[in-house]
Amino acid sequence: MEQLKRTALYDMHKKYKGHIVDFAGFELPLYYEGILEEHEAVRNNAGIFDVSHMGEVTVKGDDAEKYIQNLVTNDVTKISNGSVMYTLMCYGDGGVVDDLLVYKHSNVDYLLVINASNIEKDYKWMKDQVKDNKVLVENISDEIAEVALQGPKAEEILQKVTDTYLSSIPFFTFNDSVVINGLKCLVSRTGYTGEDGFEIYTSIDNIEKIWEVIMEAGKDIGLKPAGLGCRDTLRFEVSLPLYGNEIDKDITPLEAGLSYFVKFDKDFIGKDALIKQKEEGLSRKLIGFELMGKGIGRHGYNILSSEGEKIGVITTGYKSISLDKTIGLGLVNIEYAKLGTDINIQIRKKIVPAKVISKKFYKKNYSK
Numbered sequence: 517m518e519q520l521k522r523t524a525l526y527d528m529h530k531k532y533k534g535h536i537v538d539f540a541g542f543e544l545p546l547y548y549e550g551i552l553e554e555h556e557a558v559r560n561n562a563g564i565f566d567v568s569h570m571g572e573v574t575v576k577g578d579d580a581e582k583y584i585q586n587l588v589t590n591d592v593t594k595i596s597n598g599s600v601m602y603t604l605m606c607y608g609d610g611g612v613v614d615d616l617l618v619y620k621h622s623n624v625d626y627l628l629v630i631n632a633s634n635i636e637k638d639y640k641w642m643k644d645q646v647k648d649n650k651v652l653v654e655n656i657s658d659e660i661a662e663v664a665l666q667g668p669k670a671e672e673i674l675q676k677v678t679d680t681y682l683s684s685i686p687f688f689t690f691n692d693s694v695v696i697n698g699l700k701c702l703v704s705r706t707g708y709t710g711e712d713g714f715e716i717y718t719s720i721d722n723i724e725k726i727w728e729v730i731m732e733a734g735k736d737i738g739l740k741p742a743g744l745g746c747r748d749t750l751r752f753e754v755s756l757p758l759y760g761n762e763i764d765k766d767i768t769p770l771e772a773g774l775s776y777f778v779k780f781d782k783d784f785i786g787k788d789a790l791i792k793q794k795e796e797g798l799s800r801k802l803i804g805f806e807l808m809g810k811g812i813g814r815h816g817y818n819i820l821s822s823e824g825e826k827i828g829v830i831t832t833g834y835k836s837i838s839l840d841k842t843i844g845l846g847l848v849n850i851e852y853a854k855l856g857t858d859i860n861i862q863i864r865k866k867i868v869p870a871k872v873i874s875k876k877f878y879k880k881n882y883s884k
Contacts, residue, residue, distance in 0.1 A: 523568035524661045524720035528727050532741045539744055540633035542569040551745035555837045558709055558750055561738030562667030564730055565747055567715070568723065571635035572660045573642060575626045577651035584618065584626060587645055589769060589786070591779040595620050600688045600704055603777055604769050605641065606786030610793060611765040612772075614638050615757060617706060619690055627702075631759045645785070661723035665730060666713030666742075666750075668881065673734040674703075674714055682714070687882050697729040705883065708747065710754030712883040752832050753878040755804065755845065761815060761831040762802060762845060768793060771847065773802045773875065800828065801853040804875035805861070807842040809868040813861040819846050820860040820867065827852050830861070838878055845875065 521542045529536060534545030544566065547554060557563045575584060584592050590603035599620055605613035614634045619627035630638045639655045646653055665674055671682050680694045680703070690704035694716075702717040718726055731739065748758070757763050763772045770778065770793055778790060807813060813833035821827045828848030835842045844861075852859060857872040 521569075523566055524723045525566040525568060525663070525727055528724060528741075529566065534741070534743060537744070540569060540631075542632065544569060545741070545743035547743040547745045548741045551743070551749060552837055554740055554742040555746040555749050557738060557740040558667045558711055558742060558746060559838055560668065561740075562665060562669045562673055562713075562734055563709075563740050563742030563746065564727065564734075565664040565666065565742050565744075566662075566727075567664050568661040568720070569632035570662060571630040571632060571638065571655070571657040572717075573628045573630060573639060574654045574656055575628060575642075575651055576654075577624060577649070579649040579651050580626055581623045583646065583649040583651045583653075584628075585782060586784055587642065588616070588618065589778040589784050589790075590618075591782050592618055592620065592626075593782075597622050598689050598691070600690055600706055602688075602706075604763070604774065605638070606769070606784070606790070607765060608786055608789060610768040610770075610786045610789035612759070612763040612767060612769060613641050613765070614759055615763060615774075619702075619704065621692070634759060659720065660717055661720045662715060662717045663723065663727055663730070664708070664713060664715050666707055666709045667711050667739075669734070669737050669739070670711070670713040671883070673730060673737055673739055674716075676733040677729050678703075685714075696726055699725060701726065707882060708756055709750035710756070710878060710880045710882070711750070712881060748832075749834055749837055752834055752845070753836055753838055754880050755875040755877060758832065762847075767847065770794060771798060771800055771802060798850050800847055801850050802831065802845060802847050802875070803828075803853050804873045804877060805844050805846060805859060805870045806873050807844075807861060807868055807870045809870075811861070811863040811866060811868045812842055813844045813846075813863060813868070813870070818862040819848055819852075819870075820862055821852060822858045822860060824860070824867070827859070833861075836877060841877075843873070843877055844870075848872075 833844030
């Protein structure tokens with residue numbers, strides 16, 4: 517059995533009584549106090565997450581921009597220095613290698629942030645695409661630690677421990693010279709919860725001090741340590757995709773409703789396959805649904821037509837904490853994707869009626 521990895525914050529998780537589970541090969545907290553309590557803390561106050569398991573890859577060199585342009589679906593020439601862009605990497609057949617964030621220091625210096633479960637696969641894919649490009653692609657994941665401070669009071673809390681004016685970091689930008697408690701950090705403002713918040717990157721040697729100083733700053737403002745459980749319930753409520761659920765090697769960005777991040781006026785790996793799919797028309801599509809009866813539709817459960825025919829599969833399903841509704845995301849045959857369509861969810865041996873609804877379950881509250 518392969519030894520599980522630990523982030524530099526493992527001792528903090530034990531100190532704050534985290535319920536540790538195996539996630540993407542790391543020992544990480546599913547929750548501390550409880551998923552419900554932590555979810556509500558992020559929606560109403562703030563939560564701090566250890567996301568040090570995420571992967572970081574630097575791309576540097578004269579051809580860095582050209583190389584990344586070919587690698588990803590979005591157009592990185594459209595962002596300025598100090599900006600962040602969400603995008604996807606695709607295989608030649610249009611399936612998704614991963615979704616990622618591109619941090620642009622300059623035209624010759626980028627940081628790519630990738631999913632923990634995909635680090636080795638992504639890095640190999642990136643290296644394979646270098647070819648004759650003048651770039652150095654380096655996996656620095658083991659050198660970097662990261663926490664995410666999320667919630668409507670995130671700025672108030674973080675401002676207590678830095679002299680950098682945080683309102684000067686707009687949504688989807690970063691500052692790589694933020695000093696927190698005397699320690700230099702890269703701080704961005706993107707979020708994976710639907711709430712305002714910051715990602716704080718630093719060395720593995722500094723991250724415990726960063727965690728503790730933020731916890732102290734937020735102790736009277738409702739800040740809670742938050743685990744992976746509520747990270748998933750939070751991102752789900754605002755329909756942010758999770759690799760392995762809403763996107764993977766067999767699901768294209770178009771099927772997942774992410775066409776906004778696919779720019780066909782530039783070349784990229786998988787473009788021809790996605791153009792073909794777009795021209796021929798989608799055969800399936802990601803939908804939102806609400807259960808009309810009792811039960812919860814989980815990942816992998818079958819979606820049926822009103823006549824009982826299998827028409828798709830659930831990608832994510834929960835009893836929404838914020839909305840008090842049982843909802844889900846699922847990939848279904850295109851003819852069943854129209855809003856208001858009656859469908860059924862197979863929950864073990866039980867068939868539960870459901871209805872197709874908008875995927876915009878919960879209004880995002882990002883700081884623009």
